[in-house]
Amino acid sequence: MQTHEDRDFDRKHFLGRLEDRAVKMRQAGLSKITGGAPDEETLAEWHGVNGVHVKRLPEDEQGILRISVGGGIQEIDVNYLVFRGDPHKCMYLLRAALAAMEEKLP
16 A cells, blocks of 8 residues: 555646646647647547557648657656657657757756
8 A cells, every 4th residue: 555645736726736737738838839729630549559649730831840848757657658740750859859968968
């Protein structure tokens, strides 16, 4: 029994706050490029075996690859990746970003 998780992490409060923030961002129109507009079609969506929720949206109107990654909370499954553009080009860009990040990290 892992009772320490219940004491240390309030799942209901965390999810409630996350939902409140998401609603405010949608209402303000702040997440359309990455999150998509309300009437926008999702081209593909799946959960990876590693728990990451993946969502592919239509191309950016200027052809810019758009990638958003988030999560990292161990106590709750909120890991996600949303992308726009050619999947292979997005994977290349993610690998290049990781390589650049690793250059200066200890």
